[in-house]
Amino acid sequence: MKQSLFSKEGQTESGPAGLLQDLSRELRACIQCGTCTGSCPNAAAMDMTPRQLWRCVLTNRIEAVFFSRTFSLCSSCYCCTLRCPRELPLTEIMARLKQISLFYGLHKEKRSDLFYHCFLDSVRRHGRIRESEFMMIFFWQMKNPWLPVQYSSLGWQLMKRGKIHLTLPVRGERILEPLFQAVERIEGGK
Amino acid sequence: MNYFYYPGCSLEGTAQEYDASTRALFAALGADLTEVEGWTCCGAGAAESVSRLLALALPARNLALIEKTGSDADLLVPCSACYLNLKKAAETVRSGSDTARKINEALSVENLSVSGKTRVRHLLDVLIRDIGPEVIHGHTVYPLSRLRVAPYYGCQCLRPYAAFDDPERPCSMSVLLTAAGARILDWRMGGICCGASQTQTKPENGIRLTAAILREAREADAIVTVCPMCQMNLAAFQAAASRMDPLVRPVPVLFLPQVLGIAMGIDASLLRLNANLSVTREFTEKLMADRVPVAYSPLRVGVNKSFPP
Numbered sequence: 052m053k054q055s056l057f058s059k060e061g062q063t064e065s066g067p068a069g070l071l072q073d074l075s076r077e078l079r080a081c082i083q084c085g086t087c088t089g090s091c092p093n094a095a096a097m098d099m100t101p102r103q104l105w106r107c108v109l110t111n112r113i114e115a116v117f118f119s120r121t122f123s124l125c126s127s128c129y130c131c132t133l134r135c136p137r138e139l140p141l142t143e144i145m146a147r148l149k150q151i152s153l154f155y156g157l158h159k160e161k162r163s164d165l166f167y168h169c170f171l172d173s174v175r176r177h178g179r180i181r182e183s184e185f186m187m188i189f190f191w192q193m194k195n196p197w198l199p200v201q202y203s204s205l206g207w208q209l210m211k212r213g214k215i216h217l218t219l220p221v222r223g224e225r226i227l228e229p230l231f232q233a234v235e236r237i238e239g240g241k
Numbered sequence: 242m243n244y245f246y247y248p249g250c251s252l253e254g255t256a257q258e259y260d261a262s263t264r265a266l267f268a269a270l271g272a273d274l275t276e277v278e279g280w281t282c283c284g285a286g287a288a289e290s291v292s293r294l295l296a297l298a299l300p301a302r303n304l305a306l307i308e309k310t311g312s313d314a315d316l317l318v319p320c321s322a323c324y325l326n327l328k329k330a331a332e333t334v335r336s337g338s339d340t341a342r343k344i345n346e347a348l349s350v351e352n353l354s355v356s357g358k359t360r361v362r363h364l365l366d367v368l369i370r371d372i373g374p375e376v377i378h379g380h381t382v383y384p385l386s387r388l389r390v391a392p393y394y395g396c397q398c399l400r401p402y403a404a405f406d407d408p409e410r411p412c413s414m415s416v417l418l419t420a421a422g423a424r425i426l427d428w429r430m431g432g433i434c435c436g437a438s439q440t441q442t443k444p445e446n447g448i449r450l451t452a453a454i455l456r457e458a459r460e461a462d463a464i465v466t467v468c469p470m471c472q473m474n475l476a477a478f479q480a481a482a483s484r485m486d487p488l489v490r491p492v493p494v495l496f497l498p499q500v501l502g503i504a505m506g507i508d509a510s511l512l513r514l515n516a517n518l519s520v521t522r523e524f525t526e527k528l529m530a531d532r533v534p535v536a537y538s539p540l541r542v543g544v545n546k547s548f549p550p
């Protein structure tokens with residue numbers, strides 16, 4: 052039983068196209084007013100504004116949606132959700148796009164994907180996140196020799212204050228393993 | 242007053258001083274905090290980007306542990322990300338939707354179940370509504386009159402649930418800090434996003450947001466915050482931010498319980514000021530030297546007794 056959240060096994064018949072249609076139903080009331088775009092602190096860095104992204108979801112332009120980096124730049128600040136005059140759950144929909152894209156490997160956001168993956172892996176093993184171990188694994192898996200240099204001043208600052216320590220990954224007590232497996236089973240069979 | 246207490250992973254690691262100062266503050270205020278026994282990670286921002294059910298089941302497990310004790314005390318959460326995850330899980334379970342059923346199905350592998358009856362409260366919510374500015378003022382022995390602070394709320398304690406403050410123009414921290422004698426920097430960045438985990442995953446964009454906040458705080462002696470992620474972003478990336486924007490100045494970033502604790506005369510070693518990345522020795526020394534004990538004076542600010550209105 053190897054249904055992983057991170058692989059294509061356990062794929063539903065509907066696939067990304069079906070999931071996108073679910074989202075498009077939720078967005079049906081969008082009036083394209085652009086309040087979401089005007090509220091978004093990350094809009095300037097996005098290739099498509101949030102309003103344009105909703106338009107693409109509504110018109111079923113699946114390539115345009117998943118080719119865009121827009122949803123991966125959402126920092127979950129909930130400004131758009133708060134202000135949307137149609138009270139649409141926009142932050143939640145951004146998160147669902149991240150989930151779909153990660154699940155089907157539609158989009159290569161190597162750094163974010165690995166960051167989340169390593170984070171949850173540490174949680175799965177220890178029940179709580181071990182920040183030191185998480186960072187070590189993240190650097191190792193990025194296989195980017197420059198990355199620790201970018202982070203090193205942060206790592207060094209934290210170490211100096213005794214907040215993180217150099218550690219090697221350990222197996223952990225795995226108290227959350229049953230819950231992770233249950234979630235994978237339920238989501239895989241949806 | 243009794244609360245369950247969920248510290249969360251950051252408060253065990255990079256934000257230890259938030260944990261220490263929260264415990265010290267509530268002890269001084271005479272409120273009991275009972276740490277949730279066997280608590281586990283709430284999924285932070287990572288679970289949400291991977292799986293919807295996981296992002297709800299991880300916090301729900303902690304709510305189930307609380308319900309198992311049979312107590313109906315509220316749950317106090319200092320970390321804004323944990324607070325939102327736990328609150329979202331409680332609300333989802335209470336809604337009785339299909340997702341609620343799936344959450345309980347997942348929890349059943351550990352013989353746990355959740356009904357969502359526990360009230361999830363952010364630390365700031367408890368301070369402003371249960372404790373209140375009058376009590377803080379009454380406990381203040383060293384008014385912070387020489388300190389001009391920039392209250393920084395971040396996102397997730399304000400939005401999407403407007404539980405205790407105005408999500409567009411928050412003011413609860415200003416009220417508490419004024420009660421402790423501090424002067425407040427009038428700025429509009431209090432509820433603007435700091436970039437969250439993008440300072441790690443997309444540094445160019447994440448640090449751009451952090452820099453915008455630090456720039457506007459340049460006139461303040463300190464930024465005061467209630468979120469470990471915001472605190473880390475604002476404290477650790479000041480050098481990078483000042484390369485992006487020359488108006489950025491180094492500024493200490495403190496947690497609210499640390500600042501209120503100083504005013505209340507709580508022992509500095511319990512507040513762990515020296516653990517903050519951005520706090521320099523000069524700042525701490527000046528802060529301590531500036532302390533002038535003042536006999537009780539009536540609250541000068543116009544504090545609305547029934548806050549929020």
Ligand code: SF4
Nearest residue numbers: 081082084085087135
């Ligand atoms: S704010 Fe709401 S209604 Fe307006 S464009 Fe955005 S999603 Fe559509």
Ligand code: SF4
Nearest residue numbers: 091125126128129131
């Ligand atoms: S929640 Fe995401 S999309 Fe919405 S305003 Fe914030 S960053 Fe932009």
